Amino acid sequence: MKITELFRKKELTLSFEVFPPKTAETFESVKSATEEVALLSPDYMSVTCGAGGSNAGFNLEIAENLLNKGHVTPIAHLTCVSAGKDAIDAQLSGFKMAGIENILALRGDIPEKGDYTCVFPHASDLTEYVKSKGDFCVGGACYPEGHPESPSQKEDIAFLKEKVEKGCEYLTTQMFFDNNILYSFLYKVLSAGINVPVVAGIMPVTNAKSIKRICGISGSQLPQRFLRIVDAFGEDETAMKQAGIAYATEQIIDLIANGVKHIHLYTMNKPEIARAIKSNLTGIL
Ligand code: FAD
Numbered sequence: 048m049k050i051t052e053l054f055r056k057k058e059l060t061l062s063f064e065v066f067p068p069k070t071a072e073t074f075e076s077v078k079s080a081t082e083e084v085a086l087l088s089p090d091y092m093s094v095t096c097g098a099g100g101s102n103a104g105f106n107l108e109i110a111e112n113l114l115n116k117g118h119v120t121p122i123a124h125l126t127c128v129s130a131g132k133d134a135i136d137a138q139l140s141g142f143k144m145a146g147i148e149n150i151l152a153l154r155g156d157i158p159e160k161g162d163y164t165c166v167f168p169h170a171s172d173l174t175e176y177v178k179s180k181g182d183f184c185v186g187g188a189c190y191p192e193g194h195p196e197s198p199s200q201k202e203d204i205a206f207l208k209e210k211v212e213k214g215c216e217y218l219t220t221q222m223f224f225d226n227n228i229l230y231s232f233l234y235k236v237l238s239a240g241i242n243v244p245v246v247a248g249i250m251p252v253t254n255a256k257s258i259k260r261i262c263g264i265s266g267s268q269l270p271q272r273f274l275r276i277v278d279a280f281g282e283d284e285t286a287m288k289q290a291g292i293a294y295a296t297e298q299i300i301d302l303i304a305n306g307v308k309h310i311h312l313y314t315m316n317k318p319e320i321a322r323a324i325k326s327n328l329t330g331i332l
Contacts, residue, residue, distance in 0.1 A: 048120050049184035050149050051216050053090060054244050060090040060309045061325065061332045062246070065316050067094055067105035074105065081109055083318035085117030087325050091149070093122040093219075093311070098155030099129035099163075103138050111145040122186065123147050125177070126155030127167040135166070135173070139180050151186045151219065152177050171210040178214035187215040189245065191223045191232035195266040200232075204239050217243050219311050222250035222261070224294075225270045226301050233307075246309040247302050251320050253291035255281030292320060296327040303331060 053060065063084050068077040085092060092113050096106040110121040123142055127135065142150065154170045157163065167173040170187050177185050187210050190203060197203035207218070218241075223229055229247055236245065250265075252258055255277050262269060269277075273294060280286040299310050310332065314321040325332075 048148070050091060050120070050122065050186060051184050051244075053120065054217065054309065057090060058308060059303065059332055060246075061328065062091045062093065062309070062311045063087070063089045063314045063321055064093045064095065064248075064311060065109065065314055067096065067102050067109045069097070069102055069105075074108075077105075077316060078109060078112060080316040080318060081113060082117055084314055084316070084321050085113055085119045087318070087321055089119060089321075089325075091120040091122060092117070093151055094124060096124045096126055098126045099158070100126065100134050100138065103134070103141075107138070107141045107145060107147075110142075110147050114146060120149065121147055122149040122151050124151045124153060125173070126153045127170070127173040128155035128157055128165055129163040130166070131164075132166050135176070136180070139177065139183075142183070143181055148182070149184045149186070150177055151188070152215070153188055169206070169210075171206065171213045171215070174210055174215045175213040184216055185214055186217045186219060186246075187211075188221065189218040189232075189236070190221045190266070191228045192221070192267060200235070204235055204241070207236070208239050208241050211241050211243055215243065217246060217309075219246040220248045221265050222248050222267050222313060224250075224252075224267060224273050224298070226298055226305070228268075229302070229307070230305065244309055246311045247307050248311045248313060249295050249298055249302075250313040250315075251291045251295035251324060253288040253317075253320055254284075255287055288320070292323045292327070296324055299324070299328060300331060 065081045094110040110123045152174045193200040
């Protein structure tokens with residue numbers, strides 16, 4: 048099913064993101080973790096990919112397995128940085144043959160070292176191309192705190208509008224840890240005339256060691272309230288896990304109570320965390 052059709056049919060949705068393996072050696076363990084996540088019956092699951100199409104084959108295989116064995120609607124992420132047109136075409140025909148109807152069109156992070164070429168310099172260019180190549184439902188990324196490369200949020204939102212005008216049918220947000228940041232972003236997005244559904248991306252932070260890395264990559268800020276939790280429980284694995292699950296649960300409940308309709312959980316391939324949060328939301332989502 049196309050994600051836009053799902054959004055028309057279901058008022059509230061809960062979806063999960065997983066990532067594919069980087070190497071063939073870990074393929075089976077990653078595949079089984081994604082299958083376990085699928086057993087939680089999310090409304091859909093998205094499968095990330097490496098920038099430059101480094102693990103494009105695994106991305107397709109995991110998404111196809113979720114569709115056929117997991118019986119869950121998959122979204123395959125597709126990046127265009129460093130990718131030639133032939134490589135993009137090959138990935139698109141792979142998706143088509145596998146029956147994958149949904150694509151999250153992304154630029155990908157610019158490599159820190161070495162030269163790179165981009166046939167499609169921005170996600171909006173990729174979006175336009177994918178829309179011209181077949182009957183795919185195409186989504187894109189957005190950044191409630193602004194994309195790290197953007198000089199201003201105003202400019203970032205103007206480019207977001209261009210992405211939507213070029214065919215992006217819904218947006219999924221970068222993680223955020225303070226819901227007020229999302230509410231203010233949604234207001235600005237609507238004011239800019241962007242009317243597609245915005246899916247709130249929630250990252251349960253259950254391990255103190257990963258926090259710096261996660262925030263470094265995403266550019267997301269951690270509020271004092273969360274930092275105090277890390278101070279108190281960061282050294283204790285079990286306590287930090289429980290606190291991270293509780294924090295993400297509370298964020299989701301507040302979002303739904305304030306009218307946000309679509310929640311996307313970054314599961315980091317950890318079925319037990321997705322299961323705990325889903326169970327906390329019984330009767331709500
Ligand atoms: P764009 O929309 O192209 O934006 C990138 C920057 O360019 C922004 O600063 C924007 O303001 C600016 N810009 C846009 N259009 C123009 C224009 N016409 N002229 C000038 N500037 C412009 N990365 C992966 O490698 N694999 C994944 O699977 C993956 N999944 C993600 C899923 C989500 C939900 C999110 C939020 C991010 C994901 N990323 C992933 C990270 C993403 O690839 C990076 O954040 C990347 O740096 C930007 O990608 P984008 O698609 O948002 O790019």
